[in-house]
Amino acid sequence: MDSIRSSQITEGIQHISESAFVGLCRKVGTSQLVAMRRDVVDIWEMVKNQVTTSDEDSTMVSGSYGEGLRLEGSDVDFMYWPNNVRVIWELSQSQYNNTHRLTLILCDCSDSPPGFTLLYLLSPRTNRFIHRVCVRMNNRYYISSSKYRQITLSESLSPHNLTPHGPCVSGTFITVEYDHAHCFVSDFWPPSASSWIDRCHSWPQLHVVDDIVKNGCHFVAIGHKLGNYEDHEWRISFSQAEQKLVSVMNHCQFLTYGFLKLFLSEIINNGVGDDDKLLCSYHMKTAVFWVIQQNTIPHWCPQNLLEGFWVCFKLILKWVYEGVCPNFFIPGNNMFLSKIHGIKQHQLYRRLSELYEKGLAFLLHSPSIRSCIIDVLYNPRNSICTDDHTLISEDGVDRNLFVEITYPCVIPGKFNIQSCIRYLQTIEQMKSSPLLTQYQVIMLQNMTARILQYTAFILHMETYTPDNKLSYRADKISCHMLKLTAQFGFITDMMFLAMYYYKTLRYTEALSIIQMIKVKLLQPYVMYTGSVDREMYTEAVGGQSWSTKMRQAVAWDITLDSRFHYISELIPEQQSALQNHWSLLFVPPFILLYMLEILCYRHVDTMRAQTALDDLQTLVHYDQGQYIPLRQRHSSYIRLIELKYRDISWQILGICQQVTGNLQAALYSYQQSLRQEPFNHIQTATEMRIQRVCQWIPLIN
Template sequence: MSESVFVGLCHIVGTSQQVASIRDAMGITDILTNQVNHSYPRMISGSRGEGFRLDGSDIDIMYWENNKRVIWDLSQIQYYNRNIYTLILCDSSESPPGFSLLQLLITRVRSIRTSLCTIEVTNSISTALFERNNSLFISSSLCRETQRPLFPPGFIPHGPCVSGISSGLEREFAFCFASDFWPPSAASWIDRCHSWPQPNVVCDIIRSGCHFVAIGHKLSNFEDHEWRISFSRAEQILVHSMNHTQFLTYGLLKLILKEVISNGLEEEDKLLCSYHMKTAVFWVIQRNNIPQWCPENLLLCVWNCFKLILKWVYEDVSPNFFIPQNNMFLSRIHGDKQNQLFIRLHALYEKGLISLLHGPSIWPYVLIVLYNPRLSICTDEDNLLFQYVFDSDLFSCTNCKTLIGIETLFHCMKCLRAVEQLMNTPLTPYHVVILQKHTTFIFHEIAFILSNIYINTCRNKMVYIAVRISDRILKLTGKFGCTSDMVYMAMYYYKTMRFVDALLVTEMTKVVQLYKANLLLSTDMYTEAFRGLSLTSKMRIFTNRNIFLNNNVRYINELLPEQQCSRQERQGLMDIPTLVLLYMLEILCYRHVDATKVQTALFFLQQLVQHPQRIFLPERQEDISWQILGICYQVTGNPQSALYAYQQSLSKVPFSKIEKASLLRIQSILQ
């Protein structure tokens, strides 16, 4: 049965190849994004950073100020230039294990007002300070309040994070402070690392230091001011060091928690979280009680982890993996809630392992074995996944949704320099594809930024040079980008009034889109068509379903109100279906080239947007798709149909945050 569940988890969670590709994508995205936002570096943590492709996985992002560092004792001051770094001293003398107060280091303090004149403090700290024992400390609760205005109105506080939808994705952001040193309170963890993890992994973890997130211990006298020590970077390194059976054990525990343990419970009664599951896996691996972590022992591994969690609930003690003195149940699971949780878990324990597998995701793979006890299951990962599924996942996770800080040519140059540096390091095939995709995106931005700088100038020579450079850049992207990336070239040709060239590009892109759709009718056809091709060659033929427009960059005037509205709502990108944008460009170009073909293109766009099965139109893109249909109706002289389309856009879930643009366009029609 373990083998069957292993196969099922490879389909749900991902094979080792899929997991590696996601991790590579997240890692390179972090590197490039930090080149743009050097003052506020960030790290993708949580499920996506660990490599999961579970449905509903959000993106957890930790970010911190690069010119501030936390130190553990005053002797560490010598490692920093005080003209560059603001130093913060960790004071854990009166805090529970795993928590600390953070003291802002200055020479002396007369009052908060006068002290702020002696040091350079950014707004994130200046309004979050409180005075204690003639020293300045940074309050975690006040710091959370200062960060909230940085996010769109729909974002809500959630522990140390703020969460909401940004650029079409569920995201959680956590502001923190970084420390380059390993916490003294976690020194015992180093001594425990005999069998796992390997010495090189231990060294990487120690070098990574830790972070402090803005949340205090609920039972502490300083709850509103304390900061929790976060080992997110260390945990990510540990998860990446797991073999695939260990990783799938963690994934299965997450599914069991969601679909079995917490099934039917109210939100306030869901006491266990995926962090407890991860911690249990860490402890079980390190104790080395399981002879071999392999597909045949998968369920044995899960059962051992479950028994450890049951023991923790019974004893009301869940030791943090790095600081065991930090009992993670102390303020969360106790009294009646603890008893109820133990009864629930013990009932599952008495029914045996099979009771943990009753979730809708895994149960079908259990039934296969129950109905066919002699069935032989192949766990060879090469045979577990259709090639198209793997390719599609890889190319989808290489999208550039996170490179939304690009606004200037300077940002583009910094990103290209980072790409150049990465190209001189050992790269996997996944790294190469991901770098190609990001480079294509950066080149697109360069072309349009150049155009926006010089298009309205009276200096014809500068315009000519900018156009020549942009042309060459866009043609270069056509040699190593996805076919759908040529939509940017079509937009540029339309922007520079080369309508025939734009139509040629849109027609070619549509042909490839339909060719790929036919290949997907049969996995055998896809495999045969792409047999022997490298990932780079496949990516050129691959067509993204979506085009991402950076709201910091002006592409075509017809979409400018929507971009401005989306940007005002602090959305970095507009996510538009490729075919919708292609038909829009055709309609706009045919108005100048061949007016008789406008209605045909408009008919196809209307059928695409109004199709009841939404084959090429996910729900989260309905608002922008109806909006574009309305724009096309309006420019072709059909205000009544345009009015209806804008109203439909307003009635859809506002993922694109363009409601104000819809209202403005409706008002312009009614006037």
């Protein structure tokens, strides 16, 4: 490595830039994958926000995830704002709002730093929550940002798992960190950002500017550390505008943004404690915005990717030297003001200067970036193809798509029939739109399957009574919904029909579905949670529609919502999860398949029940990650996600052993479940089952 000098990098700069472009496409995503990610998130947001009522919150996936980045270690940012509250900048704007339906809030920027404002109640009509977070100053009721953060944190669904993070509350879902920002929205563009409109001569285009301005801005609950009212001020957020700007970047510009994020995490902040991380990804994004708008690089293409990165790096170096990082929309807002100054500023500048002096060779210290360009340094004559279709195979696109459409779970906020019907009606209306992309169509198909499953089980819960005509009709509807789900969902979606048949004592019908699922799952071409035999998959379903692939060749883990009951045998586990503020159980499909087979055969054929139990026991004891995933690597484009299902697998084995009378084996399985990583949060149920089994064993002996 020492033999590689910066002069060598400079000699073949264009060739190396092309290599970096290809490597970043594989790390950050090709233009096709990035477009697919954005489309999937967009349609999820559209459905969710159209379904929400006036007294609920609208939702937006913000930050890098909403922009189409999927870098390992990045978090997922969500913004929520009440539909019945609007912020205005001046009193004349109140005429555009229905004051009988909306709570109006007026901005007061007179004594706040640029980019920040105080918010005070304008209308007497307001909801009870807003009154709780108000403070009285100068005979006005101002909404306190610190109180707002405190209450939203305390009233979140998982308060013991959440921590404050700036204006957000942070937590972890599976192994993915997320930030929830509860905020307010304004339909009007901030007057303090009017200069941004005048700057937009070359980028972005006029219609993009108009669209951004028309959609206004948000206010997040954080004050300026050097302001007069830090505890009560709100920061003006341009997250929606920034997402639009990122979406109109060309792919080389977008990769430069991803390049800078990798540079930040793997070089600048590598080995640095959280408190000492002075630069953040928002500074990187701001630099890209400024460089593009100032037209420093007239033509962004694979051949000058490194030049684009270098120009952005020099701009960041200049900002650190001057101690000024101007916000892209409100330049008067110096984003370094309260953090990068004094000794820390000098230390950071010295460190960045040392990197600058090394030239582009310092990029070799980044594992991700080094892997992008190292081959070219040793093989400078190799030809490089930057075409999307050569960078990712058909099964690679499929893996990414199926991961994307399963990640944003569609769970109605108000869990009832009316909410589910609104979802189905909204999805049906959207399906007819000619503006939908192919990715959005398949996302809507998956969303429909999820909602039909919820609706079927809710309908059964709300209407079931013995010998009742209404219950009979509801049962027919539920069965029809679950059969529809089985027709256009994943292979494993058929499992919900099998559970419903078992729940309603139709064991023969359930076993018929179970055998069908088993045959499908055992096919060698099946893609399970993103892992697949590429050749077998391509031979079996290559070239077919995604809808066909979903039905015939894709399996996923079974996700059980703990707010209602699928089968009675798992009720204690669902209750335990809810007590731990965990609303979902994740079960490997073969584990649930064998469980249902055992439970059904108990009523039909006890010999076969024992055979199924033996199969389940062998699977749990000896599986090496094939059917009970220890970890999933969906593809090289998706972050590594560790999902450990051993807790629920041992638990289900114990349940099946207990119901068939083998209490000693059941006790051992429950004890093994407790020793696993508590992924599904079922420890309370496990301890309860151990206690009961221990009470029964002496009586039997």
